[in-house]
Amino acid sequence: MVKEKKTYLEDVARRVRLGILDGVFHAKSGHPGGSLSIADILTYLYFEEMRIDPERPKWEDRDRFVLSKGHAAPALYATLAARGYFPWEELSTLRQITSRLQGHPDMKGTPGVDMSTGSLGLGISAACGMALTAKYLKKEFRVYTAIGDGESEEGQVWEAAMFAAHYGLDNLVAVVDWNGLQIDGAVTDVMNPTPHDEKFRAFGWNVVTCDAHDFDEIEAAFAAARACKGKPTAMIARSVKGKGVSYMEHQCGWHGQAPKEEQYLQAVAELGGEGK
Numbered sequence: 001m002v003k004e005k006k007t008y009l010e011d012v013a014r015r016v017r018l019g020i021l022d023g024v025f026h027a028k029s030g031h032p033g034g035s036l037s038i039a040d041i042l043t044y045l046y047f048e049e050m051r052i053d054p055e056r057p058k059w060e061d062r063d064r065f066v067l068s069k070g071h072a073a074p075a076l077y078a079t080l081a082a083r084g085y086f087p088w089e090e091l092s093t094l095r096q097i098t099s100r101l102q103g104h105p106d107m108k109g110t111p112g113v114d115m116s117t118g119s120l121g122l123g124i125s126a127a128c129g130m131a132l133t134a135k136y137l138k139k140e141f142r143v144y145t146a147i148g149d150g151e152s153e154e155g156q157v158w159e160a161a162m163f164a165a166h167y168g169l170d171n172l173v174a175v176v177d178w179n180g181l182q183i184d185g186a187v188t189d190v191m192n193p194t195p196h197d198e199k200f201r202a203f204g205w206n207v208v209t210c211d212a213h214d215f216d217e218i219e220a221a222f223a224a225a226r227a228c229k230g231k232p233t234a235m236i237a238r239s240v241k242g243k244g245v246s247y248m249e250h251q252c253g254w255h256g257q258a259p260k261e262e263q264y265l266q267a268v269a270e271l272g273g274e275g276k
């Protein structure tokens with residue numbers, strides 16, 4: 001990846017992280033840890049990989065993204081705002097009763113959201129349906145979904161994996177946000193779903209891995225997914241929960257709590273922003 005593009009994407013991802021913090025802080029609730037861990041992946045998808053048009057959020061031939069780990073909605077909202085789907089200022093209305101930005105994605109209320117999600121395991125199944133529809137209608141759009149490593153403990157994830165391989169959905173990419181932590185602790189301690197790579201291969205998927213915070217590796221992984229024919233691709237993205245905020249990194253306690261004002265201002269300062 002050329003230096004200029006990488007620098008640009010890194011700056012967008014930094015802004016996305018600031019948007020995540022802004023929303024969660026003002027809501028006084030939400031899920032910052034797993035939102036911060038996927039910020040770089042979403043930045044690459046919406047600013048480089050996906051064929052989309054913010055002016056036409058319902059464009060029939062657009063690529064689709066499904067946030068199966070729906071509690072990471074602050075990351076999706078910040079990315080959509082940065083991409084121009086709605087005003088940046090709306091991020092501070094997260095979870096307010098009159099807001100378009102609810103605690104989990106709502107496809108009927110939020111521009112750019114392709115699927116309502118929240119119940120873990122359901123999003124990847126919806127993505128499979130979208131990808132199969134594209135095949136049936138002979139459409140060229142691709143479908144991307146992001147699942148949590150803790151979410152992969154859900155049996156429905158593996159039913160979807162079987163379905164996608166059976167129908168040869170090579171227009172589908174499932175990103176596993178592998179930060180190693182879920183709300184109750186280490187994923188491998190709660191209900192060990194590893195090894196993801198071997199399991200997806202056993203289900204008939206193409207498997208690629210990447211550092212979820214290295215845009216060179218992210219680019220290479222998505223290129224490999226696009227080049228694969230006849231199989232869906234699982235991307236095992238090794239990430240850091242709370243990435244970018246020193247006191248949140250690698251801490252499962254920040255799975256679902258908002259920072260207090262002093263913590264918020266520290267986090268914003270670390271990311272080179274200004275709190276408000």
